Amino acid sequence: MAEHTAPHPGTVPEPGPGAPAASPLAGMRVVDLSKILAGPYVTMSLADLGAEVIKVEHPEGGDPTRQWGPPFDGPDATYYLAANRNKRSVTLDLKSPAGQEAVHRLLAGADVLVENFRPGSSLARTFDYRQLSARYPRLVLLHISAFGETGPLRDEPGYDMVAQASAGLMSLTGEPGGPPLKAGYAMGDLGAALFGLVGVTSALVERERTGRGQYLTTSLYESQLALHINWATGYFATGEPPARLGSGHPSLVPYQAYPAADGHFVIAVGSDGLFRRLCAVLALPGLADDPRFATNRARVAHRAELNAELERVLAVEDVAHWCATLKAAGVPAAAIRSLDEVYDCPQTAALGMVQEAARPDMGPLRQVAFPVNFRGERPAVRTAPPALGEHSREVLAELGYGEAEIDRLTGG
Known part of the structure; x- marks a missing residue:
């Protein structure tokens, strides 16, 4: 088998075909x-x-x-x-x-x-x-x-x-x-x-x-x-294998998809302050002071009860209404897009991702x-x-x- 010599370690080969000279791995x-x-x-x-x-x-x-x-x-x-x-x-x-x-x-x-x-x-x-x-x-x-x-x-x-x-x-x-x-x-x-x-x-x-x-x-x-990240550390700490939660989060509530009048959208509440804002927007101030829901730890423990209260209110308006209203109040929310909507989105175009x-x-x-x-x-x-x-x-x-x-x- 014939031997072929590799370029000297100090030699930088020319970039591959069509590769800009500024490409980070040009010459490899x-x-x-x-x-x-x-x-x-x-x-x-x-x-x-x-x-x-x-x-x-x-x-x-x-x-x-x-x-x-x-x-x-x-x-x-x-x-x-x-x-x-x-x-x-x-x-x-x-x-x-x-x-x-x-x-x-x-x-x-x-x-x-x-x-x-x-x-x-x-x-x-x-x-x-x-x-x-x-x-x-x-x-x-x-x-x-x-x-x-x-x-x-x-x-x-x-x-x-x-x-x-x-x-x-x-x-x-x-x-x-x-x-x-x-x-x-x-x-x-x-x-x-x-x-x-x-x-x-x-x-x-x-x-x-x-x-x-x-x-x-x-x-x-x-x-x-x-990639298990928090799922693994949670299991190591408790010894209990986690259960499926649909779109829910094991450590944050409310942090999942919810049904509106015409489809589903997501709400992502990552702090007690955001939860109080959510309750104000939904005209449910009592939830923010309810001991079952006042802290994230309590909300995770009473996930089903809280979601029942939220779903009852969210079902009366459409996705566009809730996304606009919640975003205006500083509560993270987003419609669930299909791929045709994603690739027709101005944000996708602005980033030059296609x-x-x-x-x-x-x-x-x-x-x-x-x-x-x-x-x-x-x-x-x-x-x-x-x-x-x-x-x-x-x-x-x-x-x-x-x-x-x-x-x-x-x-x-």
Whole structure:
């Protein structure tokens, strides 16, 4: 297997294609061997921040999420399109010696490798960090798994639904007495992705001091535990597993959705002073002085009684009335918007959170942009998610392959 030399540590490569020079991670190269959502979301975020990301997919079908539809927008499912912009796609058979050689050529010039190989699989052994670090000491490798590196479940496969169930989220989601529900978002995958992103960027900062990369791991399971926050500390303090509360809050009342005459809206009272304002607006001053409700501790203990009193009054006016009236009084309240309302909202437009990427032979693709501004500017959606193998010939040529070798690798 031919050896390829990585850039000298003092050399700063040119930014990836289309990346502004001011992008925080301009000049970084990321090799993405992951699939589904957690890993691809990490690498898309790195790409949004200016890194050059090369997504390596199997020639037969590529990332499974390309077929996770409907809906589709063009040949690929919108699920795939949601997590793969600003990348280039190369198709390689990672189980073949030729495919592995090509990946090593990529790694020779790479800063980060992201993968979610199942522990103990042939690919996990082939791209073992101990071997990789000997050849590429500056490489940062992020491995994302379902249940972590140790323990009785370490070898179990997992999807977001499995993580939400096994790590407790579904036990906390749903109405009291009703069935457990999964969260509307893929919180298992996305939680792992966000912690993985923090890990990668932290490791790159540390590498500036030490000159060496490192092996990072996170999992859907661990990330869900980290997101329990107050639910976990409450359980540790009492020994009592919390019950489902619907939209309610375990430690604040009133802090949930309430029915108005024409739909639901939320009220968020985080202090006794706000509660007194709420009572004044609702013409219920007696509630503020009632010992059952005068303090938040008492309101949590008498949640059902208080909600019955509030619902009786709130049901007589519509959502718009209550939201306007409560906001005018300084009481936090909001209508519950559907996605069409969210993306038609002036606040969404003002923030520039929706951008478009051009696609050849198809209309522009709308994308939700990266939610952090740098120097007052939001990272750009530069390129649409790539078609399967769209950049294979281009990238392989950059790696020094000749036309005949590229034909053999790509089957073309």
